Every structure is written in C-alpha cells, then in structure tokens.
Amino acid sequence: MNDVVVNKVRKGFYLDSVALMRLSRKIAEKEGIREAALMMGTPQNREIMTNAGLLEEAGRAAEGGDLVIAIRAITRETAETALIESESYLDQPMAAGGEGVAWRPRTLRAAVKSMPEANLVLISVPGDFAIAEARKAIRRGLHTMIFSDNVPLEEEAALKREARELGCLVMGPDCGTAIINGTPLAFANSVPRGEIGIVGASGTGTQEVTCLIAQYGGGISQAIGVGGRDLKSEVGGISTLMALDALEADPKTKQVVLISKPPPTEVASRVLERIAACRKPVIICFIGSGELTMPTNAVQVYTLKDAARKSLGLSLDGIENPDSVRIGQARRACVHGLFSGGTLCAEAQVIFRAAGEIVRSNSPVPGASPVNHSGEGHLLLDLGDDQYTLGKPHPMIDPTVRDEMLINSVNDITVGIILVDLVIGYGAHEDPAGHFAKILKANANNDQPIILASVTGTDRDPQNRTDQIAKLKSAGVLVAPTNADAANWAITAIQSRRGEVH
Amino acid sequence: MSESKVKKLLDEPLRVVNIGLEGFATELEQQGVKVIQVDWSPPAGGDTKLANLLSKLGT
Numbered sequence: 001m002n003d004v005v006v007n008k009v010r011k012g013f014y015l016d017s018v019a020l021m022r023l024s025r026k027i028a029e030k031e032g033i034r035e036a037a038l039m040m041g042t043p044q045n046r047e048i049m050t051n052a053g054l055l056e057e058a059g060r061a062a063e064g065g066d067l068v069i070a071i072r073a074i075t076r077e078t079a080e081t082a083l084i085e086s087e088s089y090l091d092q093p094m095a096a097g098g099e100g101v102a103w104r105p106r107t108l109r110a111a112v113k114s115m116p117e118a119n120l121v122l123i124s125v126p127g128d129f130a131i132a133e134a135r136k137a138i139r140r141g142l143h144t145m146i147f148s149d150n151v152p153l154e155e156e157a158a159l160k161r162e163a164r165e166l167g168c169l170v171m172g173p174d175c176g177t178a179i180i181n182g183t184p185l186a187f188a189n190s191v192p193r194g195e196i197g198i199v200g201a202s203g204t205g206t207q208e209v210t211c212l213i214a215q216y217g218g219g220i221s222q223a224i225g226v227g228g229r230d231l232k233s234e235v236g237g238i239s240t241l242m243a244l245d246a247l248e249a250d251p252k253t254k255q256v257v258l259i260s261k262p263p264p265t266e267v268a269s270r271v272l273e274r275i276a277a278c279r280k281p282v283i284i285c286f287i288g289s290g291e292l293t294m295p296t297n298a299v300q301v302y303t304l305k306d307a308a309r310k311s312l313g314l315s316l317d318g319i320e321n322p323d324s325v326r327i328g329q330a331r332r333a334c335v336h337g338l339f340s341g342g343t344l345c346a347e348a349q350v351i352f353r354a355a356g357e358i359v360r361s362n363s364p365v366p367g368a369s370p371v372n373h374s375g376e377g378h379l380l381l382d383l384g385d386d387q388y389t390l391g392k393p394h395p396m397i398d399p400t401v402r403d404e405m406l407i408n409s410v411n412d413i414t415v416g417i418i419l420v421d422l423v424i425g426y427g428a429h430e431d432p433a434g435h436f437a438k439i440l441k442a443n444a445n446n447d448q449p450i451i452l453a454s455v456t457g458t459d460r461d462p463q464n465r466t467d468q469i470a471k472l473k474s475a476g477v478l479v480a481p482t483n484a485d486a487a488n489w490a491i492t493a494i495q496s497r498r499g500e501v502h
Numbered sequence: 503m504s505e506s507k508v509k510k511l512l513d514e515p516l517r518v519v520n521i522g523l524e525g526f527a528t529e530l531e532q533q534g535v536k537v538i539q540v541d542w543s544p545p546a547g548g549d550t551k552l553a554n555l556l557s558k559l560g561t
Binding site (some may be wrong): 014016064104107111118120121122131132133135137141143169243249 | 507508511512513516519520521523524525530533535536538539540546548549550553554556557558
C-alpha cells in the first residue's frame with residue numbers, strides 16, 4: 001500500500017466539531033481518498049489522527065487552537081486536490097459572511113455587552129478551552145451549561161467550587177441534556193410542563209425519564225443536568241447539591257427525581273443527607289446500584305422506567321407484556337444490544353442481571369462482565385462510549401456509527417435478538433428510524449434475529465416519535481413502549497426458548 | 503445565598519449566549535428563545551494554558 005498523506009494546518013482557525021465531521025465525511029467520500037479528517041489540533045485529536053495514519057510532520061506540530069486538515073489518498077495528486085477542495089469549503093462560510101449577515105460578537109464579553117440580560121452560557125467548544133470560557137461566564141454571574149467533554153476532573157472541581165461561591169450553577173462538563181423553565185437545551189426533548197423536577201448526571205437517562213413521564217401523562221418543571229462526573233469524589237456532587245437546593249425552592253416542583261450512576265459511598269452519604277433535609281419527596285435512581293438505606297422522604301428505584309412511574313405515583317408492576325404471538329421464541333440464545341444511550345445500556349443490563357441473565361458490556365454495571373471476558377453471555381454495548389466515538393460523531397447525531405455492528409449482528413448465527421434504542425429530540429439526527437429501517441431492509445435475510453427497539457422521545461419532538469415508530473415497524477422491527485420493556489421482551493423471548501417461561 | 507440566584511434562573515425565560523456548536527443556537531431560536539451566537543475562535547492563539555490564565559485574569 002503506497003498511500004500518500006498530506007496535512008495542512010490553519011493556525012487559530014475554529015469551526016464547530018459537527019461542521020468539521022460533515023466536511024470530513026464529504027472529503028472522505030471522494031474517489032481515491034482513503035481517509036480524511038478535519039479536526040482541531042488538540043492532543044487527543046492528534047492521537048486519533050496518528051492512529052488512523054493521517055498525520056505527518058505539519059499536523060504533528062499543530063496546537064489545540066489550530067485546525068488540521070489531514071488526508072490519506074491513493075496518489076499525491078488526489079490528496080492535493082482534496083486538500084484544495086477542503087480549503088475552499090472552509091472558506092465558504094466566511095465568503096458568505098460578508099454583507100447582510102448579522103453581526104456576531106467574537107467574545108463572551110462582547111456578547112454580554114450586546115445582551116446584558118443573558119442568564120445562561122451554553123458552551124460546546126473543545127474541552128481544552130471550555131473551562132476558560134465557563135470561568136469567564138461565572139465571573140460575570142452567569143450560569144453555564146458545558147456540553148464539552150475532555151475537561152480534566154480537577155479543573156471541573158475547581159470551577160464548580162468557584163461557581164458555588166459565586167452562586168452560579170455549572171451544568172456539566174459533558175452535560176448533554178437540560179430543560180430549564182420549559183426550554184430544552186442541547187440533547188433534550190419537547191415535553192409538557194409539570195410538577196416533576198429532575199437532577200440528572202446522565203443525559204440519556206434524563207431524556208428517557210422525562211419522555212416517559214410525558215408518555216404517562218405527567219410533565220416536567222425543570223431538568224437540571226450536572227454532568228456525568230459531578231458525583232465523583234473529586235467534585236463531591238457540588239452541582240447536584242445546588243440543583244437539589246434550587247428544586248426544593250422552586251414552587252413549580254412538587255416531586256424530585258435524581259438520576260446518576262452509583263456514586264462513591266461518601267458522596268452518596270452527603271447527597272442522601274441533603275435529601276433527608278429536603279421538604280419535597282425524592283426518587284433516587286442510581287442505575288446499577290444495590291439497595292441503599294433511604295431517608296423517609298426518598299424512594300430508591302432501579303430502572304429509569306420505574307423512576308418515571310414512581311414519580312407519578314404509578315404502580316411499578318406495569319410491565320407491558322410482550323405479545324407472545326408476535327415476539328415468539330428467540331431462535332438462538334444470544335442477545336446483542338447496540339445502544340446509543342449509555343444509561344439505556346446500563347438500564348438494560350440491570351434488567352438482564354435481575355432476570356438472572358449473564359451479561360457482558362463495554363460499560364458493565366455491577367454484576368456484568370467486561371466485554372473481553374471470555375465465556376457466554378449477552379452482549380450489551382454502549383456505542384456512545386469513547387472507544388466507538390473517538391473522532392466520530394455520537395451515534396445519536398450520526399446513526400451510521402451503529403450500521404456495521406448492526407449488519408454483523410444480523411448475520412451472526414449465534415444471535416437470537418438484537419436490542420436497540422433510538423433517541424430523538426433536539427440535537428439528535430433528523431431521522432434515525434428511517435436510517436435504521438433502510439440499513440435493515442438492505443441487509444435482511446430469511447433467518448435473521450428478532451429486532452427489538454424502543455424510541456426515546458415525544459410526538460412534540462422535531463422527528464415525531466409516532467412517525468419514527470411507524471418507520472421501524474415497516475421494517476419488521478418490534479417496538480416496545482420503553483427501553484426497559486424492550487429488555488424485558490428480549491428476556492422473555494430468550495427464556496421462552498429455554499422453556500423457562502410460557 | 504446561592505439558592506436565590508439559581509432559583510431566579512428557574513423563574514425567568516432563558517436568554518442564552520451560545521459558544522460552540524451553532525446547531526444549538528439555531529434550535530433555541532426556532533423555539534423562540536433569545537440567543538446570541540459567539541463567533542468564537544481559540545483565544546490566546548490556541549494556547550490552552552495561556553487561555554486559562556487569561557480567563558483567570560478576567561480577560
């Protein structure tokens with residue numbers, strides 16, 4: 001193989017990561033191009049490009065604030081042509097940004113001068129710079145939502161300590177979902193207003209719970225995201241505790257729901273102590289956690305579905321029974337779960353474990369094994385995990401990330417059921433079900449596994465949940481009302497095969 | 503009290519400064535939320551350490 005690699009570095013040039021990924025794909029699709037990446041030159045991105053065999057000397061010297069164009073092609077001429085095309089794409093927005101385009105501030109300071117009534121700064125620049133922008137925001141008395149990830153934990157802790165002193169809320173880093181005063185931010189869904197306030201250290205967990213509350217007829221007062229690491233020891237739950245304070249004081253909130261991975265003991269104690277002093281009832285879902293001693297005003301639940309049901313006072317035995325005629329028995333013993341939502345993957349694992357099934361995962365909950373663990377077991381994968389998304393969009397933005405694994409599982413003669421989640425709403429792909437159905441139809445075979453799905457979203461979302469479900473069904477997919485039900489249906493079909501249920 | 507400032511956020515319509523992904527600003531605008539997009543580029547010539555230092559100095 002005599003591929004040619006060319007790099008070009010644009011110093012101090014920024015374009016958002018979604019725009020860059022689209023552009024990378026456009027270039028990569030051209031004839032004669034093996035691979036193409038347009039990325040900010042952060043150390044992590046340089047490592048990704050190095051691993052992909054895309055970096056030469058010029059690219060290696062890039063810094064976090066530089067844009068790297070890296071192309072690997074079959075000939076130098078093809079690579080150089082693609083480089084020129086990339087540059088012309090990059091220059092297009094600027095060419096169009098002349099006359100007639102609204103003025104835009106170049107700094108937070110200028111933005112606040114132009115909009116002095118601003119009350120929240122939403123930050124999604126590369127993680128290396130996110131903390132600096134957030135610090136500027138809190139020092140101006142502004143609350144922040146930090147979508148960016150790759151922020152060092154000690155910097156997150158220091159920022160949150162300072163924000164607490166200043167009375168400002170920091171949602172994130174790595175905060176994908178929030179609904180503040182009825183407004184969905186980043187990856188969130190359009191749900192009715194109501195009396196249930198959420199504190200969520202998990203984006204997709206918050207999405208599933210808010211959407212199920214809507215599905216069951218309730219509504220959301222606030223959904224405050226805190227970032228996936230807020231309850232780690234180093235941070236100590238600073239934003240979680242501030243969010244609990246705020247929801248206790250919020251007259252619109254009558255019921256609080258807290259969603260997180262299991263925190264370390266000392267942080268759990270601190271949070272439970274605060275909850276014990278709360279004047280409002282609290283439902284706690286530490287997904288994957290064992291039983292904890294709860295204060296009298298709190299109830300522990302073990303799945304996202306139960307968190308939603310309990311918050312509305314509904315019974316927890318409301319598992320939608322699978323239509324046994326439709327689902328039947330799985331023809332083979334193994335379930336492959338291909339999840340875009342990390343917490344949806346965790347919820348499925350919890351349900352499988354509770355049913356006595358053996359589970360392997362790249363993000364194992366307690367009781368599940370790591371994916372490289374030898375032996376049998378169902379495979380439940382979080383495809384939003386770094387190992388699948390490094391240098392690529394999250395599968396909620398770009399569902400093609402799941403395609404290859406889906407096709408492999410469809411053709412895997414050991415797989416009886418494929419379990420998937422589709423997450424819609426703001427920020428997400430415009431038609432994940434349409435894409436999924438297309439891939440499935442193109443790769444169908446007579447002996448393929450049962451495909452079981454759930455759709456996290458509402459009919460008020462831009463993609464419309466009912467439409468998405470219809471597209472899945474048209475491709476022969478069985479659609480469960482919730483992620484938890486999909487997991488339960490899968491277990492029923494597997495255990496039915498073994499003659500364990502009727 | 504920190505509570506009052508965060509509680510105030512929950513009482514008011516959101517008015518957002520968006521730094522980064524433009525899609526977030528577009529979707530907020532479509533919902534009728536007041537939002538201003540920053541035409542951001544890496545500060546301090548892309549030097550993260552210097553950018554952090556400058557933010558601490560309030561620049």
